[in-house]
Amino acid sequence: MSKFVIEGGSKLKGKVNIGGFKNAAVAIIPATLLCPGKCTIQNVPNIEDVNVFLDILRELGAEARYIDDTTIYVDSTNVEGCYLKNGLSKKMRASYYLLGAGLGRFKSSSSLLPGGCDIGERPIDQHIKGFEALGATVDITPDGRVNVRADKLTGNKIYLDKVSVGATINIMLAAVYAEGRTTIENAAKEPHIVDTANFLNSMGADIKGAGTDVIRINGIKELTGCTYRVIPDQIEAGTYMIAAAATKGDIIIDDIIPKHLEPITAKLKEMGLGIEEYGDSMRVFYNRELIPVNIQTLPYPGFPTDLQQPMTVLLSTLIGESTVVEGVSEDRFKYVNEINRMGANIEFTKKQARIIGTDKLKGTVVQATDLRAGAALIIAGLVADGLTEIINIHHIDRGYEHIENKFMNLGAKIKRVKDEE
Numbered sequence: 001m002s003k004f005v006i007e008g009g010s011k012l013k014g015k016v017n018i019g020g021f022k023n024a025a026v027a028i029i030p031a032t033l034l035c036p037g038k039c040t041i042q043n044v045p046n047i048e049d050v051n052v053f054l055d056i057l058r059e060l061g062a063e064a065r066y067i068d069d070t071t072i073y074v075d076s077t078n079v080e081g082c083y084l085k086n087g088l089s090k091k092m093r094a095s096y097y098l099l100g101a102g103l104g105r106f107k108s109s110s111s112l113l114p115g116g117c118d119i120g121e122r123p124i125d126q127h128i129k130g131f132e133a134l135g136a137t138v139d140i141t142p143d144g145r146v147n148v149r150a151d152k153l154t155g156n157k158i159y160l161d162k163v164s165v166g167a168t169i170n171i172m173l174a175a176v177y178a179e180g181r182t183t184i185e186n187a188a189k190e191p192h193i194v195d196t197a198n199f200l201n202s203m204g205a206d207i208k209g210a211g212t213d214v215i216r217i218n219g220i221k222e223l224t225g226c227t228y229r230v231i232p233d234q235i236e237a238g239t240y241m242i243a244a245a246a247t248k249g250d251i252i253i254d255d256i257i258p259k260h261l262e263p264i265t266a267k268l269k270e271m272g273l274g275i276e277e278y279g280d281s282m283r284v285f286y287n288r289e290l291i292p293v294n295i296q297t298l299p300y301p302g303f304p305t306d307l308q309q310p311m312t313v314l315l316s317t318l319i320g321e322s323t324v325v326e327g328v329s330e331d332r333f334k335y336v337n338e339i340n341r342m343g344a345n346i347e348f349t350k351k352q353a354r355i356i357g358t359d360k361l362k363g364t365v366v367q368a369t370d371l372r373a374g375a376a377l378i379i380a381g382l383v384a385d386g387l388t389e390i391i392n393i394h395h396i397d398r399g400y401e402h403i404e405n406k407f408m409n410l411g412a413k414i415k416r417v418k419d420e421e
Protein backbone atom coordinates (compact mmCIF):
# COMPACT_ATOMS: atom_id res chain seq x y z
CA MET A 1 0.00 0.00 0.00
CA SER A 2 1.22 3.51 -0.81
CA LYS A 3 0.32 6.92 0.55
CA PHE A 4 0.89 10.51 -0.50
CA VAL A 5 2.93 12.77 1.74
CA ILE A 6 2.45 16.47 1.03
CA GLU A 7 4.23 19.46 2.48
CA GLY A 8 1.87 22.41 2.17
CA GLY A 9 2.66 25.99 1.27
CA SER A 10 3.80 25.98 -2.39
CA LYS A 11 1.94 28.14 -4.88
CA LEU A 12 1.37 26.15 -8.07
CA LYS A 13 3.27 27.53 -11.06
CA GLY A 14 3.98 26.18 -14.57
CA LYS A 15 2.10 24.07 -17.08
CA VAL A 16 0.05 20.88 -16.83
CA ASN A 17 -1.18 18.71 -19.72
CA ILE A 18 -4.61 17.19 -19.31
CA GLY A 19 -5.19 13.56 -20.28
CA GLY A 20 -8.14 11.83 -21.92
CA PHE A 21 -11.45 11.85 -20.04
CA LYS A 22 -11.82 8.90 -17.67
CA ASN A 23 -15.59 8.81 -17.96
CA ALA A 24 -15.48 8.88 -21.76
CA ALA A 25 -12.68 6.30 -22.04
CA VAL A 26 -14.47 3.86 -19.71
CA ALA A 27 -17.55 4.03 -21.96
CA ILE A 28 -15.69 3.87 -25.28
CA ILE A 29 -13.48 0.91 -24.27
CA PRO A 30 -16.41 -1.46 -23.55
CA ALA A 31 -18.18 -0.03 -26.63
CA THR A 32 -15.39 -1.58 -28.74
CA LEU A 33 -16.95 -4.95 -27.83
CA LEU A 34 -19.87 -4.11 -30.10
CA CYS A 35 -17.69 -4.44 -33.16
CA PRO A 36 -15.95 -7.67 -34.20
CA GLY A 37 -13.01 -5.68 -35.52
CA LYS A 38 -9.93 -3.67 -34.65
CA CYS A 39 -10.17 -0.37 -32.79
CA THR A 40 -7.39 2.03 -31.89
CA ILE A 41 -8.30 4.48 -29.16
CA GLN A 42 -6.04 7.49 -28.64
CA ASN A 43 -5.75 9.91 -25.73
CA VAL A 44 -6.67 7.21 -23.22
CA PRO A 45 -5.82 8.21 -19.64
CA ASN A 46 -3.25 6.01 -17.95
CA ILE A 47 -5.41 5.09 -14.94
CA GLU A 48 -6.41 1.99 -13.00
CA ASP A 49 -9.99 1.93 -14.38
CA VAL A 50 -8.57 1.57 -17.89
CA ASN A 51 -6.18 -1.19 -16.78
CA VAL A 52 -9.08 -3.09 -15.23
CA PHE A 53 -11.11 -2.71 -18.42
CA LEU A 54 -8.25 -4.10 -20.50
CA ASP A 55 -8.12 -7.07 -18.09
CA ILE A 56 -11.86 -7.56 -18.51
CA LEU A 57 -11.67 -7.47 -22.31
CA ARG A 58 -8.80 -9.98 -22.30
CA GLU A 59 -10.75 -12.19 -19.89
CA LEU A 60 -13.61 -12.17 -22.42
CA GLY A 61 -11.23 -13.23 -25.21
CA ALA A 62 -10.30 -9.91 -26.86
CA GLU A 63 -6.83 -8.71 -27.72
CA ALA A 64 -6.52 -5.55 -25.67
CA ARG A 65 -3.35 -3.63 -24.80
CA TYR A 66 -1.63 -0.29 -24.59
CA ILE A 67 0.46 0.43 -27.66
CA ASP A 68 1.94 3.56 -26.11
CA ASP A 69 1.35 5.60 -22.95
CA THR A 70 -1.98 6.98 -24.21
CA THR A 71 -3.13 4.68 -27.01
CA ILE A 72 -4.84 1.32 -26.73
CA TYR A 73 -5.62 -1.33 -29.30
CA VAL A 74 -8.65 -3.62 -28.99
CA ASP A 75 -9.65 -6.44 -31.30
CA SER A 76 -12.71 -8.28 -30.07
CA THR A 77 -13.22 -10.41 -33.18
CA ASN A 78 -12.74 -13.62 -31.18
CA VAL A 79 -15.02 -12.70 -28.28
CA GLU A 80 -17.94 -15.12 -28.25
CA GLY A 81 -20.01 -13.86 -25.36
CA CYS A 82 -20.09 -11.39 -22.51
CA TYR A 83 -20.25 -13.54 -19.39
CA LEU A 84 -17.74 -12.13 -16.90
CA LYS A 85 -17.01 -14.96 -14.45
CA ASN A 86 -14.81 -13.13 -11.98
CA GLY A 87 -15.19 -10.07 -9.76
CA LEU A 88 -13.28 -7.57 -11.95
CA SER A 89 -16.52 -5.65 -12.51
CA LYS A 90 -16.61 -4.82 -8.79
CA LYS A 91 -13.41 -2.79 -9.15
CA MET A 92 -15.12 0.12 -10.90
CA ARG A 93 -18.41 1.71 -11.75
CA ALA A 94 -18.18 1.71 -15.54
CA SER A 95 -18.23 -2.09 -15.76
CA TYR A 96 -22.02 -1.64 -16.01
CA TYR A 97 -21.39 -0.77 -19.69
CA LEU A 98 -20.59 -4.45 -20.32
CA LEU A 99 -24.30 -5.08 -19.83
CA GLY A 100 -25.36 -2.76 -22.67
CA ALA A 101 -22.48 -3.63 -25.00
CA GLY A 102 -22.87 -7.41 -24.43
CA LEU A 103 -26.63 -7.20 -24.90
CA GLY A 104 -26.13 -5.24 -28.12
CA ARG A 105 -23.67 -7.64 -29.73
CA PHE A 106 -24.49 -11.06 -28.21
CA LYS A 107 -28.07 -10.50 -27.02
CA SER A 108 -26.92 -11.47 -23.56
CA SER A 109 -24.55 -10.31 -20.90
CA SER A 110 -23.74 -11.16 -17.31
CA SER A 111 -21.52 -9.62 -14.66
CA LEU A 112 -21.56 -8.73 -11.00
CA LEU A 113 -23.08 -5.41 -9.98
CA PRO A 114 -20.55 -2.59 -10.49
CA GLY A 115 -18.28 -1.06 -7.84
CA GLY A 116 -17.01 2.52 -8.00
CA CYS A 117 -17.03 5.46 -5.62
CA ASP A 118 -19.00 5.21 -2.41
CA ILE A 119 -21.14 8.31 -2.92
CA GLY A 120 -24.46 6.91 -1.71
CA GLU A 121 -27.03 4.67 -3.34
CA ARG A 122 -26.26 4.20 -7.04
CA PRO A 123 -29.15 2.14 -8.40
CA ILE A 124 -29.25 0.92 -12.03
CA ASP A 125 -33.04 0.80 -12.35
CA GLN A 126 -33.03 3.23 -15.32
CA HIS A 127 -30.49 1.06 -17.18
CA ILE A 128 -32.75 -1.95 -16.59
CA LYS A 129 -35.86 -0.03 -17.64
CA GLY A 130 -34.10 0.82 -20.92
CA PHE A 131 -32.94 -2.74 -21.61
CA GLU A 132 -36.43 -4.08 -20.89
CA ALA A 133 -38.01 -1.51 -23.19
CA LEU A 134 -35.80 -2.89 -25.98
CA GLY A 135 -37.12 -6.40 -25.31
CA ALA A 136 -34.58 -7.80 -22.84
CA THR A 137 -35.24 -9.61 -19.58
CA VAL A 138 -33.05 -8.68 -16.63
CA ASP A 139 -32.58 -10.54 -13.38
CA ILE A 140 -30.29 -9.85 -10.44
CA THR A 141 -29.35 -12.90 -8.39
CA PRO A 142 -29.17 -12.72 -4.57
CA ASP A 143 -25.35 -12.65 -4.80
CA GLY A 144 -25.47 -9.56 -7.05
CA ARG A 145 -25.01 -11.01 -10.53
CA VAL A 146 -26.88 -9.15 -13.26
CA ASN A 147 -28.07 -11.30 -16.17
CA VAL A 148 -29.48 -9.58 -19.24
CA ARG A 149 -30.77 -11.41 -22.30
CA ALA A 150 -33.06 -10.96 -25.27
CA ASP A 151 -34.18 -13.05 -28.25
CA LYS A 152 -34.43 -9.90 -30.28
CA LEU A 153 -33.92 -6.20 -29.61
CA THR A 154 -36.47 -3.76 -30.99
CA GLY A 155 -36.23 0.03 -30.87
CA ASN A 156 -38.56 1.83 -28.48
CA LYS A 157 -39.15 5.19 -26.83
CA ILE A 158 -37.56 5.39 -23.37
CA TYR A 159 -38.16 8.29 -21.00
CA LEU A 160 -35.59 8.33 -18.19
CA ASP A 161 -37.18 9.13 -14.81
CA LYS A 162 -33.84 10.51 -13.67
CA VAL A 163 -31.11 12.15 -15.77
CA SER A 164 -28.49 9.42 -15.73
CA VAL A 165 -25.15 9.39 -17.52
CA GLY A 166 -24.74 5.63 -17.14
CA ALA A 167 -28.28 4.74 -18.24
CA THR A 168 -28.10 7.06 -21.28
CA ILE A 169 -24.84 5.49 -22.50
CA ASN A 170 -25.89 1.93 -21.66
CA ILE A 171 -29.13 2.27 -23.62
CA MET A 172 -27.22 3.73 -26.60
CA LEU A 173 -24.87 0.71 -26.50
CA ALA A 174 -27.73 -1.80 -26.35
CA ALA A 175 -29.78 -0.03 -29.04
CA VAL A 176 -27.12 0.28 -31.74
CA TYR A 177 -28.17 -3.04 -33.35
CA ALA A 178 -31.84 -2.98 -32.27
CA GLU A 179 -34.36 -3.17 -35.08
CA GLY A 180 -35.89 0.22 -35.85
CA ARG A 181 -35.52 3.45 -33.92
CA THR A 182 -34.81 3.96 -30.22
CA THR A 183 -35.47 7.36 -28.68
CA ILE A 184 -34.05 8.26 -25.27
CA GLU A 185 -35.88 11.18 -23.71
CA ASN A 186 -34.65 13.15 -20.70
CA ALA A 187 -31.20 11.88 -21.70
CA ALA A 188 -28.04 13.12 -19.96
CA LYS A 189 -26.09 15.73 -21.97
CA GLU A 190 -22.54 15.38 -20.59
CA PRO A 191 -19.62 15.72 -23.03
CA HIS A 192 -18.84 12.02 -22.63
CA ILE A 193 -22.33 11.12 -23.89
CA VAL A 194 -21.45 13.01 -27.08
CA ASP A 195 -17.99 11.44 -27.21
CA THR A 196 -19.38 7.92 -26.89
CA ALA A 197 -22.00 8.61 -29.56
CA ASN A 198 -19.29 10.05 -31.85
CA PHE A 199 -17.20 6.92 -31.32
CA LEU A 200 -20.15 4.64 -32.11
CA ASN A 201 -20.94 6.70 -35.21
CA SER A 202 -17.29 6.41 -36.27
CA MET A 203 -17.80 2.62 -36.21
CA GLY A 204 -20.91 3.02 -38.39
CA ALA A 205 -23.74 3.54 -35.89
CA ASP A 206 -26.57 5.99 -36.60
CA ILE A 207 -27.01 8.12 -33.48
CA LYS A 208 -28.34 11.67 -33.55
CA GLY A 209 -29.04 14.23 -30.84
CA ALA A 210 -26.32 13.30 -28.33
CA GLY A 211 -25.66 16.41 -26.23
CA THR A 212 -29.38 17.26 -26.18
CA ASP A 213 -31.98 15.60 -23.99
CA VAL A 214 -33.45 13.58 -26.87
CA ILE A 215 -31.18 10.99 -28.49
CA ARG A 216 -32.32 8.96 -31.50
CA ILE A 217 -30.62 5.72 -32.42
CA ASN A 218 -31.50 4.08 -35.72
CA GLY A 219 -30.53 0.41 -35.53
CA ILE A 220 -27.89 -0.77 -38.01
CA LYS A 221 -26.69 -4.24 -39.03
CA GLU A 222 -22.92 -3.93 -38.85
CA LEU A 223 -20.14 -1.95 -37.22
CA THR A 224 -16.53 -1.76 -38.34
CA GLY A 225 -13.38 -0.97 -36.35
CA CYS A 226 -12.03 2.57 -36.31
CA THR A 227 -9.43 4.91 -34.83
CA TYR A 228 -10.82 7.41 -32.36
CA ARG A 229 -9.45 10.10 -30.01
CA VAL A 230 -11.00 10.53 -26.54
CA ILE A 231 -11.90 14.09 -25.42
CA PRO A 232 -9.86 15.77 -22.65
CA ASP A 233 -10.83 15.17 -19.03
CA GLN A 234 -12.71 18.24 -17.84
CA ILE A 235 -12.81 16.90 -14.29
CA GLU A 236 -9.03 16.50 -14.21
CA ALA A 237 -8.68 20.02 -15.67
CA GLY A 238 -11.15 21.40 -13.12
CA THR A 239 -9.17 19.76 -10.32
CA TYR A 240 -5.99 21.63 -11.36
CA MET A 241 -7.96 24.89 -11.77
CA ILE A 242 -9.25 24.56 -8.21
CA ALA A 243 -5.80 23.59 -6.91
CA ALA A 244 -4.31 26.70 -8.56
CA ALA A 245 -6.99 28.85 -6.91
CA ALA A 246 -6.47 27.26 -3.47
CA THR A 247 -2.68 27.69 -3.57
CA LYS A 248 -2.86 31.25 -5.00
CA GLY A 249 -0.95 30.00 -8.02
CA ASP A 250 -0.58 30.86 -11.70
CA ILE A 251 -0.70 27.92 -14.12
CA ILE A 252 -1.33 27.03 -17.75
CA ILE A 253 -3.66 24.10 -18.33
CA ASP A 254 -3.07 22.57 -21.75
CA ASP A 255 -4.99 20.14 -24.01
CA ILE A 256 -8.50 21.05 -22.93
CA ILE A 257 -11.83 21.99 -24.47
CA PRO A 258 -12.66 25.26 -22.63
CA LYS A 259 -16.37 24.96 -23.58
CA HIS A 260 -16.66 21.80 -21.44
CA LEU A 261 -15.22 23.71 -18.49
CA GLU A 262 -17.73 26.59 -18.61
CA PRO A 263 -19.70 25.61 -15.47
CA ILE A 264 -16.42 25.55 -13.51
CA THR A 265 -14.87 28.60 -15.16
CA ALA A 266 -18.00 30.66 -14.47
CA LYS A 267 -17.95 29.85 -10.73
CA LEU A 268 -14.23 30.41 -10.32
CA LYS A 269 -14.48 33.77 -12.11
CA GLU A 270 -17.39 34.71 -9.84
CA MET A 271 -15.04 34.05 -6.93
CA GLY A 272 -12.48 36.46 -8.41
CA LEU A 273 -10.00 34.04 -9.98
CA GLY A 274 -8.18 35.18 -13.12
CA ILE A 275 -8.89 32.92 -16.12
CA GLU A 276 -7.74 33.53 -19.70
CA GLU A 277 -8.71 31.11 -22.46
CA TYR A 278 -6.56 30.42 -25.51
CA GLY A 279 -8.02 27.84 -27.93
CA ASP A 280 -7.17 24.53 -26.30
CA SER A 281 -5.47 25.88 -23.18
CA MET A 282 -6.11 28.35 -20.38
CA ARG A 283 -4.19 30.39 -17.83
CA VAL A 284 -5.60 30.24 -14.31
CA PHE A 285 -4.13 32.79 -11.93
CA TYR A 286 -4.75 34.29 -8.52
CA ASN A 287 -4.66 38.08 -8.52
CA ARG A 288 -7.00 39.13 -5.71
CA GLU A 289 -8.60 37.70 -2.60
CA LEU A 290 -11.23 35.09 -3.54
CA ILE A 291 -14.74 35.45 -2.21
CA PRO A 292 -16.91 32.52 -1.09
CA VAL A 293 -19.84 31.56 -3.35
CA ASN A 294 -22.72 29.11 -3.16
CA ILE A 295 -22.66 26.03 -5.37
CA GLN A 296 -25.28 23.52 -6.44
CA THR A 297 -24.20 20.49 -8.43
CA LEU A 298 -26.45 19.54 -11.33
CA PRO A 299 -26.33 17.39 -14.46
CA TYR A 300 -24.37 19.01 -17.33
CA PRO A 301 -24.27 21.91 -18.12
CA GLY A 302 -24.62 22.50 -14.37
CA PHE A 303 -21.69 22.45 -11.93
CA PRO A 304 -20.37 18.84 -11.98
CA THR A 305 -20.82 16.66 -8.92
CA ASP A 306 -17.36 15.19 -9.61
CA LEU A 307 -15.82 18.56 -8.67
CA GLN A 308 -18.00 19.16 -5.63
CA GLN A 309 -15.38 17.74 -3.27
CA PRO A 310 -12.37 19.76 -4.53
CA MET A 311 -14.56 22.87 -4.63
CA THR A 312 -15.78 22.36 -1.06
CA VAL A 313 -12.15 22.25 0.08
CA LEU A 314 -11.36 25.48 -1.79
CA LEU A 315 -14.38 27.18 -0.18
CA SER A 316 -13.30 25.92 3.25
CA THR A 317 -10.11 27.99 2.90
CA LEU A 318 -11.86 31.30 2.09
CA ILE A 319 -12.84 33.61 4.93
CA GLY A 320 -16.64 33.89 4.98
CA GLU A 321 -19.59 31.54 4.63
CA SER A 322 -20.79 29.42 1.73
CA THR A 323 -23.23 26.61 0.99
CA VAL A 324 -22.75 23.63 -1.29
CA VAL A 325 -25.85 21.67 -2.34
CA GLU A 326 -25.34 18.25 -3.88
CA GLY A 327 -27.99 17.91 -6.58
CA VAL A 328 -26.76 14.72 -8.28
CA SER A 329 -25.16 12.16 -5.96
CA GLU A 330 -27.11 10.70 -3.09
CA ASP A 331 -24.52 10.99 -0.28
CA ARG A 332 -21.28 12.76 -1.31
CA PHE A 333 -20.13 14.64 1.79
CA LYS A 334 -18.68 11.79 3.89
CA TYR A 335 -15.12 12.94 3.15
CA VAL A 336 -15.86 16.19 5.00
CA ASN A 337 -15.00 14.45 8.27
CA GLU A 338 -11.41 14.16 6.99
CA ILE A 339 -11.26 17.84 5.94
CA ASN A 340 -12.67 18.91 9.31
CA ARG A 341 -9.89 16.92 11.01
CA MET A 342 -7.48 19.24 9.15
CA GLY A 343 -9.16 22.24 10.78
CA ALA A 344 -11.99 23.05 8.35
CA ASN A 345 -15.33 24.11 9.75
CA ILE A 346 -18.00 22.41 7.66
CA GLU A 347 -21.41 21.18 8.83
CA PHE A 348 -23.04 18.71 6.49
CA THR A 349 -25.96 16.44 5.77
CA LYS A 350 -26.19 13.94 2.91
CA LYS A 351 -27.13 16.66 0.43
CA GLN A 352 -25.78 19.95 1.75
CA ALA A 353 -22.73 21.52 3.40
CA ARG A 354 -22.47 24.84 5.23
CA ILE A 355 -18.90 26.08 5.23
CA ILE A 356 -17.34 28.66 7.52
CA GLY A 357 -13.98 29.36 5.91
CA THR A 358 -10.64 29.36 7.71
CA ASP A 359 -7.08 30.10 6.62
CA LYS A 360 -5.68 27.65 9.18
CA LEU A 361 -5.83 24.13 7.72
CA LYS A 362 -3.23 21.88 9.37
CA GLY A 363 -1.63 18.76 7.97
CA THR A 364 -2.48 15.40 9.55
CA VAL A 365 -3.11 11.78 8.48
CA VAL A 366 -6.30 11.52 6.43
CA GLN A 367 -7.85 8.87 4.23
CA ALA A 368 -9.20 9.13 0.71
CA THR A 369 -12.73 7.78 0.94
CA ASP A 370 -13.23 7.85 -2.85
CA LEU A 371 -11.64 9.20 -6.03
CA ARG A 372 -12.58 12.90 -5.90
CA ALA A 373 -12.39 12.98 -2.11
CA GLY A 374 -8.77 11.94 -2.63
CA ALA A 375 -8.17 14.83 -5.05
CA ALA A 376 -9.85 17.18 -2.57
CA LEU A 377 -7.52 15.99 0.20
CA ILE A 378 -4.49 16.63 -2.01
CA ILE A 379 -5.68 20.22 -2.49
CA ALA A 380 -6.24 20.55 1.28
CA GLY A 381 -2.72 19.19 1.84
CA LEU A 382 -1.23 21.70 -0.60
CA VAL A 383 -2.59 24.65 1.41
CA ALA A 384 -2.29 23.20 4.93
CA ASP A 385 0.48 24.04 7.37
CA GLY A 386 2.93 21.16 7.78
CA LEU A 387 2.72 17.59 6.51
CA THR A 388 -0.40 15.82 5.27
CA GLU A 389 -0.43 12.05 4.76
CA ILE A 390 -3.16 10.64 2.57
CA ILE A 391 -3.83 6.92 2.83
CA ASN A 392 -6.05 4.70 0.62
CA ILE A 393 -4.75 6.43 -2.50
CA HIS A 394 -5.80 3.50 -4.69
CA HIS A 395 -9.07 5.43 -5.03
CA ILE A 396 -7.13 8.33 -6.59
CA ASP A 397 -5.24 6.03 -8.96
CA ARG A 398 -8.58 4.83 -10.40
CA GLY A 399 -9.04 8.17 -12.13
CA TYR A 400 -6.04 10.54 -12.11
CA GLU A 401 -3.05 9.76 -14.30
CA HIS A 402 0.48 10.53 -13.05
CA ILE A 403 -1.08 12.79 -10.43
CA GLU A 404 1.95 13.27 -8.16
CA ASN A 405 4.20 13.95 -11.17
CA LYS A 406 1.79 16.51 -12.57
CA PHE A 407 1.56 18.29 -9.21
CA MET A 408 5.35 18.08 -8.69
CA ASN A 409 5.89 19.67 -12.11
CA LEU A 410 3.71 22.53 -10.89
CA GLY A 411 5.98 22.98 -7.89
CA ALA A 412 3.98 21.06 -5.29
CA LYS A 413 5.86 19.11 -2.62
CA ILE A 414 4.14 15.74 -2.91
CA LYS A 415 5.57 12.26 -2.96
CA ARG A 416 4.24 8.73 -3.15
CA VAL A 417 5.64 6.67 -0.31
CA LYS A 418 5.34 2.92 0.17
CA ASP A 419 3.90 2.29 3.64
CA GLU A 420 6.97 0.43 4.87
CA GLU A 421 9.42 3.20 3.78
Ligand SMILES: CC(=O)N[C@H]1[C@@H](OP(=O)(O)OP(=O)(O)OC[C@H]2O[C@@H](n3ccc(=O)[nH]c3=O)[C@H](O)[C@@H]2O)O[C@H](CO)[C@@H](O)[C@@H]1O
Pocket residue numbers: 023026093094121122123124125126127128162163164165166167188305306328329330
Ligand atom coordinates in the same frame (compact mmCIF):
# COMPACT_ATOMS: atom_id res chain seq x y z
C1 LIG B 1 -18.23 6.05 -14.84
C2 LIG B 1 -18.97 7.33 -14.86
O1 LIG B 1 -19.23 7.92 -15.91
N1 LIG B 1 -19.30 7.83 -13.68
C3 LIG B 1 -20.01 9.09 -13.61
C4 LIG B 1 -21.49 8.81 -13.78
O2 LIG B 1 -21.89 7.92 -12.76
P1 LIG B 1 -23.31 7.21 -12.84
O3 LIG B 1 -23.55 6.77 -14.25
O4 LIG B 1 -23.36 6.22 -11.77
O5 LIG B 1 -24.27 8.42 -12.49
P2 LIG B 1 -25.74 8.72 -12.99
O6 LIG B 1 -25.71 9.92 -13.87
O7 LIG B 1 -26.33 7.47 -13.51
O8 LIG B 1 -26.44 9.06 -11.60
C5 LIG B 1 -27.05 10.30 -11.35
C6 LIG B 1 -28.10 10.13 -10.29
O9 LIG B 1 -29.13 9.29 -10.78
C7 LIG B 1 -29.39 8.20 -9.92
N2 LIG B 1 -29.72 7.02 -10.75
C8 LIG B 1 -28.88 6.67 -11.75
C9 LIG B 1 -29.16 5.56 -12.53
C10 LIG B 1 -30.31 4.83 -12.26
O10 LIG B 1 -30.60 3.82 -12.93
N3 LIG B 1 -31.12 5.21 -11.25
C11 LIG B 1 -30.86 6.30 -10.47
O11 LIG B 1 -31.62 6.63 -9.56
C12 LIG B 1 -28.09 8.02 -9.14
O12 LIG B 1 -28.31 7.39 -7.92
C13 LIG B 1 -27.60 9.46 -9.00
O13 LIG B 1 -28.25 10.06 -7.90
O14 LIG B 1 -22.17 10.06 -13.68
C14 LIG B 1 -22.06 10.68 -12.40
C15 LIG B 1 -22.92 11.93 -12.44
O15 LIG B 1 -22.39 12.86 -13.31
C16 LIG B 1 -20.60 10.98 -12.07
O16 LIG B 1 -20.52 11.38 -10.72
C17 LIG B 1 -19.73 9.75 -12.26
O17 LIG B 1 -18.38 10.14 -12.27
Ligand SMILES: C=C(OP(=O)(O)O)C(=O)O
Pocket residue numbers: 022023092093094115116117118119306371372399
Ligand atom coordinates in the same frame (compact mmCIF):
# COMPACT_ATOMS: atom_id res chain seq x y z
C1 LIG C 1 -17.80 9.09 -9.15
C2 LIG C 1 -16.79 8.93 -10.00
O1 LIG C 1 -16.36 7.79 -10.53
P1 LIG C 1 -17.12 6.39 -10.68
O2 LIG C 1 -18.48 6.67 -11.26
O3 LIG C 1 -16.24 5.66 -11.63
O4 LIG C 1 -17.21 5.77 -9.33
C3 LIG C 1 -15.95 10.08 -10.44
O5 LIG C 1 -15.27 9.95 -11.48
O6 LIG C 1 -15.96 11.12 -9.75
